[in-house]
Amino acid sequence: MAETADIPIARDCAGIIVAGGSGKRAGLGLPKQYARYRGTTVLGFAAKALREAMDGPIVVVIPAGEEKRASDAIGNVEGIVFATGGETRQASVQSGLEALAAMTPRPDRVMIHDAARPDLPPDVAHRLLAALRETPGAIPVLPVVDSMIETDGELMGAPAEREQLRRVQTPQAFRFDAIHTAQQAWQGQLTAGDDAQVLRAAGMGVALVDGHARLAKLTYQEDFVTETTVLPFRSGSGYDVHRLVPGDGVWLCGVHVAHDHALSGHSDADVALHALTDAILGAIAEGDIGDHFPPSDPQWKGAASPIFLAHAVKLAAARKYAIGNVDLTIICEAPKVGPHRQAMRERLAELLAVDTDAISVKATTTERLGFTGRGEGIAAQAQVLLVYRPDTAA
Incomplete structure (x- = not known):
């Protein structure tokens, strides 16, 4: 997929980065958002990439008491605000949304991003925000290339139609008032897979835009061997x-x-x-x-x-x-x-x-x-x- 040249920086748009996980599956001995990545950290790279896509405040949601550690990890990226996360991802996102809602002026749009997907191509952000002209939400997706099945216990079940399936990435973009209202209505329900599910449950549409392989999630140790300064x-x-x-x-x-x-x-x-x-x-x-x-x-x-x-x-x-x-x-x-x-x-x-x-x-x-x-x-x-x-x- 070709990159879009000279992508304009989005105005009236804020960002939320969820960075409260433990990252145990990565086996790095520290939360993966603080791991070294391309001359900085995973969190620092994610914040810089999001900052290059929009000019509003970026709320970084972290565990209580980790402001100094997160600030050191981010470095000199401007416009960073910290909020304390909750027990679930939805609670953490809600904390970030409330921090933005308390600001004057409130943003018109927001991109909600996972720190574990630090490499955000500018053209993906541009497509997401452009889609908000028509729908309250937009998410980046990639096609499924493998054969897919359902499971029957530990046995193979019925085939799943991969043509109807998509892999979902972040950031996910929303009209701010729409996702804020949907998140408030979601409180007390089961954990959602992502923020777009919350918006859809509130009866609002979510557009699909082309994602990018660079937005692959850093999960396991081998991801860091090939994707970070931990060189082979x-x-x-x-x-x-x-x-x-x-x-x-x-x-x-x-x-x-x-x-x-x-x-x-x-x-x-x-x-x-x-x-x-x-x-x-x-x-x-x-x-x-x-x-x-x-x-x-x-x-x-x-x-x-x-x-x-x-x-x-x-x-x-x-x-x-x-x-x-x-x-x-x-x-x-x-x-x-x-x-x-x-x-x-x-x-x-x-x-x-x-x-x-x-x-x-x-x-x-x-x-x-x-x-x-x-x-x-x-x-x-x-x-x-x-x-x-x-x-x-x-």
């Missing part, structure tokens, strides 16, 4: 350099390599592990190794670099990311890396708890150019791919 993959790169000084060997990839020099640093100066640690931290946007283990802190003097790597891996695991693969390049004239490459791969695989076939260790020179070519130091660069795995243990 994250990549990072790292680069580090350490000076060579007289000594008896260097640490590279957690392996001690005999040499007539050592690497100088506050810790054991394992340049390869430092680059890999930075790559993992970069993949999860957690700064760099110096942020977590500052060289000014004496407790890290001479520390073994696997400590730093384990910390980065743990931070990634806390976000449910596991190591996919590693590609690490060591840049030096000496010592020769080739004889130790397999031992380095095996040590990295052990440290990262992955198979060795996920680990690549390469070496190159700079043809005796630059500080590495002159034997003044060793450099390393690392790339890492992290894979989102919900069962990853921190």
